Amino acid sequence: MTVEEPAPVHPALDLDDAVHQKTRLALLTVLDEAGRADFPYLRKVLNLTDGNLGRHLDVLAQQGLVEITKGYAGRRPRTWAAITPKGEQALAAEMRLLAALLERFNNRG
Amino acid sequence: MTVEEPAPVHPALDLDDAVHQKTRLALLTVLDEAGRADFPYLRKVLNLTDGNLGRHLDVLAQQGLVEITKGYAGRRPRTWAAITPKGEQALAAEMRLLAALLERFNNRG
Numbered sequence: 615m616t617v618e619e620p621a622p623v624h625p626a627l628d629l630d631d632a633v634h635q636k637t638r639l640a641l642l643t644v645l646d647e648a649g650r651a652d653f654p655y656l657r658k659v660l661n662l663t664d665g666n667l668g669r670h671l672d673v674l675a676q677q678g679l680v681e682i683t684k685g686y687a688g689r690r691p692r693t694w695a696a697i698t699p700k701g702e703q704a705l706a707a708e709m710r711l712l713a714a715l716l717e718r719f720n721n722r723g
Numbered sequence: 724m725t726v727e728e729p730a731p732v733h734p735a736l737d738l739d740d741a742v743h744q745k746t747r748l749a750l751l752t753v754l755d756e757a758g759r760a761d762f763p764y765l766r767k768v769l770n771l772t773d774g775n776l777g778r779h780l781d782v783l784a785q786q787g788l789v790e791i792t793k794g795y796a797g798r799r800p801r802t803w804a805a806i807t808p809k810g811e812q813a814l815a816a817e818m819r820l821l822a823a824l825l826e827r828f829n830n831r832g
Contacts (some may be wrong), residue, residue, distance in 0.1 A: 715821065
């Protein structure tokens with residue numbers, strides 16, 4: 615069955631790759647829940663290598679979606695990541711699009 | 724607030740990049756609705772270039788998620804893409820994970 619008539623714009627097309635990529639999506643949801651988390655926690659809970667975690671957090675930070683802060687816990691250097699208001703809005707927009715996708719999938723003929 | 728206790732495995736980590744990438748996700752949902760569609764339709768409804776469409780369909784075909792068939796419509800050569808049973812299962816698995824992500828997001832504290 616070749617479908618000819620034009621379909622509405624597909625919700626998946628509005629997804630933002632910076633947010634939608636699975637590791638970054640996981641990072642944003644964990645940070646949205648925790649507010650702020652340090653690198654060891656993020657590495658552990660998302661089963662990431664240092665390199666992978668650093669790369670994805672860089673992408674998110676360059677887009678202004680997370681903020682990276684360095685400090686000390688006692689005498690040990692620590693790095694934290696925190697979601698920004700812009701990050702919260704981007705995650706909410708992603709979730710709205712995923713909900714639209716799910717609805718479309720669940721209501722398909 | 725640094726969260727210390729181990730969290731359950733994050734649903735986003737089980738996402739399959741072959742399916743989750745936004746253009747491929749759009750292609751699978753459209754093909755899941757239409758069953759089969761030709762290149763001009765997919766290009767138009769998803770606003771893709773030939774190269775982009777071909778590249779993403781190759782990834783899906785290599786994973787056995789879609790099947791590409793070439794034929795004629797009248798005397799004009801045509802190429803169709805159809806979702807395979809494996810593709811339908813992969814899309815259903817993606818949707819279950821997206822539903823879990825959404826539920827987690829909507830129930831966060």
